[in-house]
Amino acid sequence: MASKLNLKVTSFTDRKRKLKSQLIIGVLLFLALLACFPFLFISAYVISKGIGSLDWAFFTQLPKGPGETGGGMANAILGSGTMVLMCCLLGIPWGMAAGIYLSEYGEGKTARILRFATDLLTSVPSIVVGIFIYGLIVIYFGFSAHAGATALAVIMLPIVARSTEEILKLIPNHIREAGLALGIPRWKVILRILVPGCVGALVTGVMLAIARVAGETAPLLFTALGNQFFADSLSQPTASLPVQIYNFAKSGFPDLERQAWAGALILVLFVFVINFGTRAFIYYKKS
Amino acid sequence: MDGEVLKVEKLNAYFNDFHAVKDVDLSVNYHEVVALIGPSGCGKSTFIRCLNRLHEEVPGARCTGNVWLDGQNIYGKGVDPVVVRRNVGMVFQKPNPFPGLSIFDNVAVGLRLAGVTKKSVLSEAVEEALRKSALWTEVKDKLKKPGTGLSGGQQQRLCIARALAVKPPVILMDEPTSALDPISTAKIEELIVELKNDVTVVIVTHNMQQASRISGRTAFFLLGELIEYGKTSKIFTKPQNLKTEQYITGRFG
Ligand SMILES: Nc1ncnc2c1ncn2[C@@H]1O[C@H](COP(=O)(O)OP(=O)(O)OP(=O)(O)O)[C@@H](O)[C@H]1O
Numbered sequence: 001m002a003s004k005l006n007l008k009v010t011s012f013t014d015r016k017r018k019l020k021s022q023l024i025i026g027v028l029l030f031l032a033l034l035a036c037f038p039f040l041f042i043s044a045y046v047i048s049k050g051i052g053s054l055d056w057a058f059f060t061q062l063p064k065g066p067g068e069t070g071g072g073m074a075n076a077i078l079g080s081g082t083m084v085l086m087c088c089l090l091g092i093p094w095g096m097a098a099g100i101y102l103s104e105y106g107e108g109k110t111a112r113i114l115r116f117a118t119d120l121l122t123s124v125p126s127i128v129v130g131i132f133i134y135g136l137i138v139i140y141f142g143f144s145a146h147a148g149a150t151a152l153a154v155i156m157l158p159i160v161a162r163s164t165e166e167i168l169k170l171i172p173n174h175i176r177e178a179g180l181a182l183g184i185p186r187w188k189v190i191l192r193i194l195v196p197g198c199v200g201a202l203v204t205g206v207m208l209a210i211a212r213v214a215g216e217t218a219p220l221l222f223t224a225l226g227n228q229f230f231a232d233s234l235s236q237p238t239a240s241l242p243v244q245i246y247n248f249a250k251s252g253f254p255d256l257e258r259q260a261w262a263g264a265l266i267l268v269l270f271v272f273v274i275n276f277g278t279r280a281f282i283y284y285k286k287s
Numbered sequence: 288m289d290g291e292v293l294k295v296e297k298l299n300a301y302f303n304d305f306h307a308v309k310d311v312d313l314s315v316n317y318h319e320v321v322a323l324i325g326p327s328g329c330g331k332s333t334f335i336r337c338l339n340r341l342h343e344e345v346p347g348a349r350c351t352g353n354v355w356l357d358g359q360n361i362y363g364k365g366v367d368p369v370v371v372r373r374n375v376g377m378v379f380q381k382p383n384p385f386p387g388l389s390i391f392d393n394v395a396v397g398l399r400l401a402g403v404t405k406k407s408v409l410s411e412a413v414e415e416a417l418r419k420s421a422l423w424t425e426v427k428d429k430l431k432k433p434g435t436g437l438s439g440g441q442q443q444r445l446c447i448a449r450a451l452a453v454k455p456p457v458i459l460m461d462e463p464t465s466a467l468d469p470i471s472t473a474k475i476e477e478l479i480v481e482l483k484n485d486v487t488v489v490i491v492t493h494n495m496q497q498a499s500r501i502s503g504r505t506a507f508f509l510l511g512e513l514i515e516y517g518k519t520s521k522i523f524t525k526p527q528n529l530k531t532e533q534y535i536t537g538r539f540g
């Protein structure tokens with residue numbers, strides 16, 4: 001029996017419809033590719049500008065004075081590393097505790113207010129966080145790694161809190177009930193059953209928060225200030241990559257400008273490594 | 288042991304203002320399997336969740352009345368719901384192994400978090416629970432694999448093992464086979480019958496053949512009330528209440 005249905009594109013309107021759909025897909029693809037362009041451009045530019053100044057001295061030596069050649073950013077690398085680490089020690093437990101509270105006990109009015117405050121904190125410009133820590137700590141104790149790390153932790157706090165909350169909320173309630181039904185207290189259900197079950201996702205959230213704070217400049221200007229040398233202690237002004245890049249880039253001396261590019265490259269690489277590392281970790285967890 | 292392991296007196300359960308379980312009295316003997324049947328929404332789940340104090344964990348939920356477990360009122364003053372739940376295990380409708388935990392850890396977690404640390408004790412308890420839940424031969428070579436990687440029926444037996452591992456005298460099961468295929472269902476039914484030697488089982492089921500295959504007594508619920516409770520054979524052949532008869536013969540519900 002010959003079918004009366006015609007399933008092939010024949011008529012003019014059909015053809016027009018198909019063309020239109022292809023056109024729209026084409027435009028969307030173009031815009032999506034365009035969105036990648038800044039990323040590719042920045043990476044290529046930073047690499048080409050910075051790679052030439054990346055040598056052993058860059059990682060091991062202090063900056064030389066203006067006009068001199070050579071030297072490196074060892075103080076800034078160490079300072080950034082120290083402050084990001086201190087920020088993590090403060091910000092991760094603090095943010096996770098807040099996130100756990102919001103997800104697991106976040107029913108009442110208090111929690112709603114807290115959640116709103118966390119959201120507001122996320123959108124507070126980072127320079128304002130810097131000024132806040134300046135008024136809270138720096139005025140009394142001076143510029144220091146402590147103050148810098150605290151400012152970074154305040155920026156990290158809401159990011160970690162909200163990602164922790166969202167991740168825990170994805171766990172269906174019957175898993176919590178299964179834990180409770182085993183005669184396990186609620187706090188242990190959270191820490192020993194829910195958290196281990198989503199460690200991969202939690203780590204991802206934390207990594208992205210670290211990548212975010214590692215590049216912050218504005219809050220450090222007001223808190224850690226910067227330092228031409230290694231800081232002797234955590235209570236002294238401390239150099240950091242973003243601030244040093246900023247200072248060198250506007251110095252007007254070609255040699256320092258070249259080092260600023262190298263510093264930018266290190267920062268970008270750090271963020272890449274964190275992102276790739278996170279992905280590799282998730283992949284490893286899955287298999 | 289003889290006598291009543293569970294005795295429920297005038298139990299009422301609420302979700303905010305909604306009265307879900309009304310004035311239920313019911314008792315369960317040691318080594319008995321009791322089936323709860325009734326149309327959807329009649330309060331069976333709510334009722335059994337009052338027996339391990341899980342009902343109160345739902346925001347806005349509360350209940351009144353007494354539940355005597357081995358002679359002690361679980362709603363008495365100073366009773367810790369956590370301790371109650373260690374003595375009244377539960378298996379849910381949907382298999383819910385803990386994500387991220389291995390098969391071994393899923394079974395061991397109850398004991399471990401109750402303070403058992405000795406490895407030999409834990410592995411013995413895990414093996415025993417897995418054997419009782421008829422899962423041991425299937426998983427003994429992959430105890431380190433995640434529990435969520437098992438099939439649905441295996442996951443449900445894993446959940447039974449998890450509940451058994453802490454050795455509660457009573458286990459509640461809320462439609463434990465409704466998400467499973469007939470073969471897994473048969474396995475679990477067989478298992479329940481065998482468990483009778485060790486534990487008392489209260490099971491909710493929509494499957495009347497299942498109720499008659501495994502239970503000694505059956506309770507019929509309707510709109511939050513316990514309509515009829517008695518020997519399963521009698522409930523299914525000569526029910527006393529017209530509503531029970533109508534439900535059993537499929538005339539409503
Ligand atoms: N979390 C809740 N909040 C408000 N009402 C609820 C909640 N859970 C259940 N109910 C209501 O309580 C009543 C009893 O529900 P329950 O889950 O105990 O029924 P059930 O007999 O187990 O039904 P099923 O056979 O479908 O599982 C229903 O009317 C239901 O709508």
Ligand SMILES: [Mg+2]
Pocket residue numbers: 331332333461
């Ligand atoms: Mg139910």
